[in-house]
Amino acid sequence: AQSVTQLDSQVPVFEEAPVELRCNYSSSVSVYLFWYVQYPNQGLQLLLKYLSGSTLVKGINGFEAEFNKSQTSFHLRKPSVHISDTAEYFCAVGDSNYQLIWGAGTKLIIKP
């Protein structure tokens, strides 16, 4: 069965510093990977997705993620974070029933 592990429940980082949010998955089928963001008191918004093709995927708000098949990872990165990036970030993988399996989420905390 597919599973998603987000290794950090919280990541504190100073404003304008780079950040990496880690996501590892297990999947026995073709891999479809997603990152969503949830701002306080809102629903989830798609940041980026990998379906096929280039392993480096660029998303909204300056985020990007790299699909690494050998390490079964799909880490999310941003070179310089802003206070407005404060949110919870969710990684998800598609399963054999075409449903999304979700990670537990990582709270990104921006320190001024």
Next chain:
Amino acid sequence: KAGVTQTPRYLIKTRGQQVTLSCSPISGHRSVSWYQQTPGQGLQFLFEYFSETQRNKGNFPGRFSGRQFSNSRSEMNVSTLELGDSALYLCASSAGTGGQVETQYFGPGTRLLVL
């Protein structure tokens, strides 16, 4: 296109009552999924509806039910509310073409508080 809308946004109920939440998907989307989000359990899949039929179901008791109408709007119902049902209930819609993993688009959620 208008996004996914959910009503009501906030709801307070007491134990033992029942509640109905509504979700209107993005125009043209035929699949609607429901999720429960709590601080302790994270995001948990409740069920998915496509063409008025439940296509997938998560591991929730029978008190949680749903339906979908011919215009793809969906409702979920929780009967005999328990304190542990307090959560943010999220609805997500997707095109519903089937046979592939689809991007889901989320509504703002309904925050339910059970007293």
